[in-house]
Amino acid sequence: MEEKGGPDHAVLDALIAGVPTADEGRLREARLEAAAEGPDLDRVGAAVDALRHALADVDDLKGTAAADAHSRAQLLQAALRHSDRHADDTACPVCGTEQVLDREWASRAETQIAALLRQAEAVREAEAGLRTATRTLHDLILPPREVPAVLTDPWRSWSACRRITDPAELAERALKAAVTLADACEVVARKAREELAAKDECWRAVVELLAEWTKLSRQAEAAKPRRTEIGAALTWIKKVTTEIRDLRVDAFADHTQRIWEKLRRQSSVDLKNVSLHGSERANVRKLIMDVTVDDTEAPALSVMSQGELHSLALSLFLPRAATADSPFGFVVIDDPVQSMDPAKVDGLAQVLDELGRARQVVVFTHDTRLPHAFRSQGLPVTVLKVERGEKSAVNVTSETDPVKVAIDDAMALAKTANCPDAALRNVLPSLCREALTKAIVEAAWIRRSRTGQPADRLQAAIDETERLIPLASFALFDDGLVHPDDDVRSRLRALYGGESTILISQCQRGAHPEGFLPPDPVAFVRKVEALANRIRKPEVNA
Numbered sequence: 135m136e137e138k139g140g141p142d143h144a145v146l147d148a149l150i151a152g153v154p155t156a157d158e159g160r161l162r163e164a165r166l167e168a169a170a171e172g173p174d175l176d177r178v179g180a181a182v183d184a185l186r187h188a189l190a191d192v193d194d195l196k197g198t199a200a201a202d203a204h205s206r207a208q209l210l211q212a213a214l215r216h217s218d219r220h221a222d223d224t225a226c227p228v229c230g231t232e233q234v235l236d237r238e239w240a241s242r243a244e245t246q247i248a249a250l251l252r253q254a255e256a257v258r259e260a261e262a263g264l265r266t267a268t269r270t271l272h273d274l275i276l277p278p279r280e281v282p283a284v285l286t287d288p289w290r291s292w293s294a295c296r297r298i299t300d301p302a303e304l305a306e307r308a309l310k311a312a313v314t315l316a317d318a319c320e321v322v323a324r325k326a327r328e329e330l331a332a333k334d335e336c337w338r339a340v341v342e343l344l345a346e347w348t349k350l351s352r353q354a355e356a357a358k359p360r361r362t363e364i365g366a367a368l369t370w371i372k373k374v375t376t377e378i379r380d381l382r383v384d385a386f387a388d389h390t391q392r393i394w395e396k397l398r399r400q401s402s403v404d405l406k407n408v409s410l411h412g413s414e415r416a417n418v419r420k421l422i423m424d425v426t427v428d429d430t431e432a433p434a435l436s437v438m439s440q441g442e443l444h445s446l447a448l449s450l451f452l453p454r455a456a457t458a459d460s461p462f463g464f465v466v467i468d469d470p471v472q473s474m475d476p477a478k479v480d481g482l483a484q485v486l487d488e489l490g491r492a493r494q495v496v497v498f499t500h501d502t503r504l505p506h507a508f509r510s511q512g513l514p515v516t517v518l519k520v521e522r523g524e525k526s527a528v529n530v531t532s533e534t535d536p537v538k539v540a541i542d543d544a545m546a547l548a549k550t551a552n553c554p555d556a557a558l559r560n561v562l563p564s565l566c567r568e569a570l571t572k573a574i575v576e577a578a579w580i581r582r583s584r585t586g587q588p589a590d591r592l593q594a595a596i597d598e599t600e601r602l603i604p605l606a607s608f609a610l611f612d613d614g615l616v617h618p619d620d621d622v623r624s625r626l627r628a629l630y631g632g633e634s635t636i637l638i639s640q641c642q643r644g645a646h647p648e649g650f651l652p653p654d655p656v657a658f659v660r661k662v663e664a665l666a667n668r669i670r671k672p673e674v675n676a
Contacts (some may be wrong), residue, residue: 141351157258167282167326171400172316173292182309187265189301191260214244264301271295271308284322288315389427431547440473448482456489464494471501476590481505487514510579537576537670540569541663548655559651563644567664570602570641573666578608602638609669634665 158363209382275296281289292311298304366562448470467486471479483504486495497504508515521529544565549556575596582592592614600606607617610625623635641662643650652658 141348143352143355145346147348161330164326165331165339166280167322168330170285170319170323171278172319172328173274173312173539174440175312175316175418178271178309178312178530181271181274182305184299185264185271185305188260188264189266189305192257192264214297224319240488268299268304271304271467275308279287282322283313288318291315299558328390371581386450389456390449393452393485394446394449396485397449397478441475441478444470444473445478447483448485452485452489456492462493464496465489466496467498469499469501470497471499471504476503477588478504479507480511483511483513483515506579509576510582512580535551537572537666540565540572541659541666544569544659544662545656548659553655555651556649558655559649560644561653562652562659563650566637566659567602567641567644569662569666570638570669571605573670574602574606574609576670578605580615581609581612602642603635606638630668631660637662637665 214653227315228347272295275293277289284406288311292308292315295304295308298307350536452462452465455462470482474482479501486497487508489495505515505517507513517532519531521531523529544562546567547553547562550557578592578596592608595608595614595616599608603619603622604616606622606626608614610622610629611617626634626638640652640658
């Protein structure tokens, strides 16, 4: 049936035309007869046996004391209901005797009914079993949606059993009707299947599908000249799609490179190229990242540290989130600082600051280095503190300026009425010293950001320095070294006045047992506040 280059439609037409026509009405009826199925004789037989057993149980109790008790209980219940409906009439409705259906009689009747019902329990159970068995047999009598004409009479006889209420009659007629119907269905179905086989019914169903396929095949053959044009168009579309995708990836790659340059500080890994590789048929493409380590090519994932991998992930994610056609005006990032060294944290703050100029940036982190990196570089940031209390109650508060927190605590202590001298002598100077320490460290990080000193070296030096005067070296000089105390004091007096070194000394004394008791605690705190604010301002130390 198939010639070189395609199917032989002439042969197919001959096959389709060779199937003889048939009476569709008779075919439909024959299909219905072939599917005929009578009642399940096993289930019907079991239901009839159960009905007969239930009927026998009821018959066995007739004339017994239990049956008599059951009848008497029903009679007394009827009399009680009559008495309740006619409370003013105490005469017996049967014999007419006056003053007999009174309250005493009702009480005795209720007691007697309860005793009789206990005796009649077997009768009630037998009657309930009979009702259940009758209902079970009725439920088996379900005619199909459509009955073949030849089976109308046996199906009618079987369906009529559903209306029989007498249990004995139902048991006898239902079993006979079920057997008759099952036998008739079996005979009719067998003859119908033989008739359909003789009419080649299976082939006829296939011919209908073949005819439809042949029609579509002719249409496809007629449109064959256009397949070349469609193929060329499809090839062009794939090529243009690849070019557009590569252009979009190139745009992201440029942005990725810019972000990576800020996040790769103190890293020997250089990201050269980012591209997508994969065939046109692939649903998923592979991201290829060309990196070099000290100018030597290497696979990215095998040579980069955890902090570098986090930085690379951000470099790839943020450009896509920041595209102009993105429907979102915000970016949410969870704990991006983990495993990053201080230099990368500073770079991350700059990247997020640039991103935040066009959209809202929300960062969740437990690491305090990120807000510190914002503040030390003079970048705007809003810090919210989220705490979970009892029963998972969440409390969100604004994290205030650490210098201001220390000053506020000191001022609250200074203004406390009748405050003990011991607190003013030791606690108050210590709080003021904390404010100056925060201000000096903040100024040191601002200077480090301007001079390009290694962040890890500065942090290590701050951690090792305990006294305020040596600590102030990092905020006052560009070399990141601890200068002699006299040089630091001279620099402090030149920038902030002679009283600055005195205040620092007084705050430092608060850590010693003898402490320092300011004559005017409030004025002392205000002077420390003014000095701290001057130290922390970048323009003062420029």
